[in-house]
Amino acid sequence: MRIFTTKEEIKTFLTHIKKENKTIGFVPTMGALHDGHLSLIKKAKKKNDIVVVSIFVNPTQFNNQEDLIKYPKTLDNDTKLLKSTNCDVLFFPSVEEIYENNVKSEKFNFDGLEHQMEGKFREGHFDGVGTIVKTFFEIVTPNKAYFGEKDFQQLQIIKKMVEKNQLPVKIKGCPIFREEDGLAMSSRNIRLSKKHREAAPFIYKTLKKANKKFGTENAINVTEWVENQFKKHPLLDLEYFTIADEKSLETIKNKESNKKYRAFIAVFAGEIRLIDNIRLNKN
Numbered sequence: 024m025r026i027f028t029t030k031e032e033i034k035t036f037l038t039h040i041k042k043e044n045k046t047i048g049f050v051p052t053m054g055a056l057h058d059g060h061l062s063l064i065k066k067a068k069k070k071n072d073i074v075v076v077s078i079f080v081n082p083t084q085f086n087n088q089e090d091l092i093k094y095p096k097t098l099d100n101d102t103k104l105l106k107s108t109n110c111d112v113l114f115f116p117s118v119e120e121i122y123e124n125n126v127k128s129e130k131f132n133f134d135g136l137e138h139q140m141e142g143k144f145r146e147g148h149f150d151g152v153g154t155i156v157k158t159f160f161e162i163v164t165p166n167k168a169y170f171g172e173k174d175f176q177q178l179q180i181i182k183k184m185v186e187k188n189q190l191p192v193k194i195k196g197c198p199i200f201r202e203e204d205g206l207a208m209s210s211r212n213i214r215l216s217k218k219h220r221e222a223a224p225f226i227y228k229t230l231k232k233a234n235k236k237f238g239t240e241n242a243i244n245v246t247e248w249v250e251n252q253f254k255k256h257p258l259l260d261l262e263y264f265t266i267a268d269e270k271s272l273e274t275i276k277n278k279e280s281n282k283k284y285r286a287f288i289a290v291f292a293g294e295i296r297l298i299d300n301i302r303l304n305k306n
Contacts, residue, residue: 024102024105024112030121045072046070049067049160049168050064050067054079054210055095059208059209060171061108063170068108074112076113077115077116078115079114082122083147086145086148093214131149132187136176149180167193170194204224216293234304236248237266241278245286246264253290261290263289265286265287266287267285269283283302285300286303
């Protein structure tokens with residue numbers, strides 16, 4: 024596995040790869056890798072000649088500075104995991120290398136996708152995401168890039184950015200990877216206390232029950248039911264639950280037969296914020 028820390032070095036290396044007509048698959052991460060990340064890398068390996076993984080904790084997408092400071096950093100273990108998946112290239116730049124002396128987001132228009140859900144609670148978050156993903160696409164110039172559906176809103180926003188900026192990369196969404204008890208895999212999970220880790224699977228259990236209810240009830244009733252479930256829970260605090268159109272991400276009241284819907288949730292387990300989502304069946 025080749026490891027690069029500067030834009031110039033990795034660009035030079037990948038230019039040679041492109042000249043050989045080899046395809047590049049790209050998996051951007053913030054490190055603290057888990058099986059969900061590894062599943063993305065394995066998919067990229069099957070479909071591309073070379074796989075590049077980046078590890079970069081991006082300061083411009085954190086609206087909470089304490090969360091940025093406490094974000095897990097496990098580079099030694101991450102490197103071992105990447106080698107075990109036969110990753111070809113690790114790009115591990117510093118903040119200075121990426122932003123130079125201007126740690127600031129570009130401003131983006133994602134056609135309203137950025138104002139839903141996470142956008143309501145994390146000001147500037149998606150400008151930060153758009154800035155770093157666009158920057159990395161310009162450095163790595165991948166043929167395909169892989170993102171997990173746990174951050175479904177982020178996935179839709181990146182697709183929109185690629186479309187609006189006419190970037191020559193195909194975005195591939197991959198299914199949520201879960202622990203055996205249903206908790207969506209996240210780098211933040213390792214920060215959960217024992218009691219909160221034991222409580223956290225309640226989130227997915229509730230999503231699954233909401234999915235069943237959505238077959239016979241309207242979105243407002245399902246939302247009220249979920250809110251009541253969390254009001255009774257002693258350890259988990261619901262930030263939001265919403266049922267939204269998969270394409271527009273706008274909250275819905277009533278189902279339409281030709282549209283796809285997804286339930287989105289954000290929950291605080293102590294000081295750790297967990298998000299999840301589930302595609303809803305209408306039958």
